[in-house]
Amino acid sequence: MHQKRKSIPKSWPIPRKGTTYVMAPKSPHSLTHSLSLLVILRDVLHLAKNAAEAKAIIKAGEIEINNKKIIDEKFGPGLLDIINIKKIKKTYILTITEGGKLSLKEIGNTKFKISKVIGKRIINKKQMQINLMDGRNFIVKEKMNTNDSLLIDLEKKAISKVLPLKKDAQIFIIKGKWQGHFSKIHEIKGSNVDITIDTKKTTIPIKNIIVIEEKW
Secondary structure: OOEHHHHHOOOOOOOOOOOOEEOOOOOOOOHEEEEHHHHHHHOOOOOOOOHHHHHHHHOOOOOEOEEOOOOOOOEEEEEOOEEEEOOOEEEEEEEEEEOOEEEEEEEOOOOEEEEEEEEEOOOOOEEEEEEOOOEEEEEEOOOOOOOOOEEEEEOEEEEEEOOOOOOOOOOEEEEOOOOEEEEOOEEEOOOOEEEEOOOOEEEEHHHHEEEEEOOO
């Protein structure tokens, strides 16, 4: 599937002028928060001069997303996914800038990733299914709530730690006016949180944030 370049999301870090179409991502993430691997290699990292070169790198098994080899150029890593490119021996996290553009930030740790709990349902008295922002599902026994985050061990494919939505929790803002900023929760007020951005106190919706363990 392709997207008309002139109507691409504002978050995509590529120019609106150029070829008529650009490859749209196949992703569990929203169109705003994902990019196809072809676009990442060719237009963001400039590791390929054209689509054919990008496809060759991907088909050769040079790319891992969240510790899983991906050979589909249409696949779309999403916000906070971990991208390992063996060809250049570098690993990135897909993040978003304060200007609202998706960006690849080079990181060292490839073992863990963060994802937000966006839904849950009780299976029986001892188990619960949780649904995550990145499309994952887990069956769990431990207590956790919607809007908490999970630190996922990508090698073990298991939950390493629960990062609860609570006062003083470190957060990253993924939507709205303050997207791309890091902050801490001062107080939770219903569906909103009080935070400080650049010395300015403000209130934003919980749906716009994700609890994290540390800044990147």
